[in-house]
Amino acid sequence: MKHLIDIKDLSVEEIDELIKVAKDIIANKEKYSHKCDGKTIATLFFEPSTRTRLSFEAAMIGLGGQVLGFSEAASSSVSKGESVADTTRIVGVYSDIIAMRHPKEGAPLVASLKSVVPIINAGDGGHNHPTQTLTDLLTIQCEKGRLDNLTIGLCGDLKFGRTVHSLVTAMSRYKNIKFILISPKELVMPEYIKKDVLEKNNIEYCETTDIEEYMDKLDVLYMTRVQKERFFNEADYVRLKDYYILNKEKLKKAKEDLCIMHPLPRVNEISTDVDDDKRACYFKQAEYGKYIRMALILKLLEIK
Numbered sequence: 001m002k003h004l005i006d007i008k009d010l011s012v013e014e015i016d017e018l019i020k021v022a023k024d025i026i027a028n029k030e031k032y033s034h035k036c037d038g039k040t041i042a043t044l045f046f047e048p049s050t051r052t053r054l055s056f057e058a059a060m061i062g063l064g065g066q067v068l069g070f071s072e073a074a075s076s077s078v079s080k081g082e083s084v085a086d087t088t089r090i091v092g093v094y095s096d097i098i099a100m101r102h103p104k105e106g107a108p109l110v111a112s113l114k115s116v117v118p119i120i121n122a123g124d125g126g127h128n129h130p131t132q133t134l135t136d137l138l139t140i141q142c143e144k145g146r147l148d149n150l151t152i153g154l155c156g157d158l159k160f161g162r163t164v165h166s167l168v169t170a171m172s173r174y175k176n177i178k179f180i181l182i183s184p185k186e187l188v189m190p191e192y193i194k195k196d197v198l199e200k201n202n203i204e205y206c207e208t209t210d211i212e213e214y215m216d217k218l219d220v221l222y223m224t225r226v227q228k229e230r231f232f233n234e235a236d237y238v239r240l241k242d243y244y245i246l247n248k249e250k251l252k253k254a255k256e257d258l259c260i261m262h263p264l265p266r267v268n269e270i271s272t273d274v275d276d277d278k279r280a281c282y283f284k285q286a287e288y289g290k291y292i293r294m295a296l297i298l299k300l301l302e303i304k
């Protein structure tokens with residue numbers, strides 16, 4: 001049985017196949033609408049979510065399946081002290097596949113060790129978010145037509161932002177990728193990603209605090225929210241939350257075919273005047289998330 005805990009649980013070939021299936025789903029929705037008849041996904045969300053949880057649920061419903069779950073820890077028996085391992089073991093009896101989001105890094109991995117059904121990590125603390133990365137890869141493939149030969153700017157909270165950790169890990173397996181890491185000094189990319197992923201794979205990268213410095217070089221600009229819930233003190237969050245606000249002015253030097261992405265939710269980091277720019281891809285990106293999750297559910301349930 002296969003789980004998806006870390007993006008590296010999937011080979012590049014498997015990711016290519018998922019992207020191919022997702023594109024086929026987009027083109028032929030009807031063909032897939034009964035693939036999961038009689039199947040149920042459980043979404044166990046111990047942390048807030050809109051897109052991730054609802055896109056998993058929409059994905060299963062789009063495949064003809066059913067949905068159950070909870071959207072906050074307080075409404076589950078975890079609030080009585082039940083362990084994640086026990087909760088998952090039981091939910092596996094009521095469902096065929098589980099998507100779990102948890103504030104503790106590694107919780108979905110722990111859950112997978114005892115689970116009788118496939119577990120999907122839907123975000124664990126400031127660690128990983130592999131299905132957001134699948135969403136991002138499908139978006140880049142559809143919008144840029146390739147996953148290699150790209151200069152990618154990652155901007156915002158690179159320390160606590162789990163989406164960028166998984167994205168860097170995934171992209172480091174493609175050819176000729178360069179990263180521009182744009183963050184305040186306090187929120188730089190963790191050392192373990194720089195050493196064990198970027199440097200180990202000889203990926204070119206540079207770090208800057210200035211969002212405009214390399215704007216003209218970027219093929220993709222991936223904005224992120226400052227992760228309020230991971231801060232130890234409110235004053236630091238308040239000081240850093242509006243560090244970057246992307247607006248039309250800052251895009252003046254950007255390429256005509258730049259792809260602007262954001263996993264969402266957006267707080268202040270992209271001004272709404274960018275929304276109608278043809279380079280803004282973040283709302284489309286959220287839509288792609290449903291289709292790649294449909295492809296993932298089919299794969300993990302071994303449905304052809």
Ligand code: NCD
Binds near residue numbers: 123162163264
């Ligand atoms: C992201 C997350 O939860 O890490 N959201 C999402 O899943 N689309 C990004 C964020 O919350 O900032």
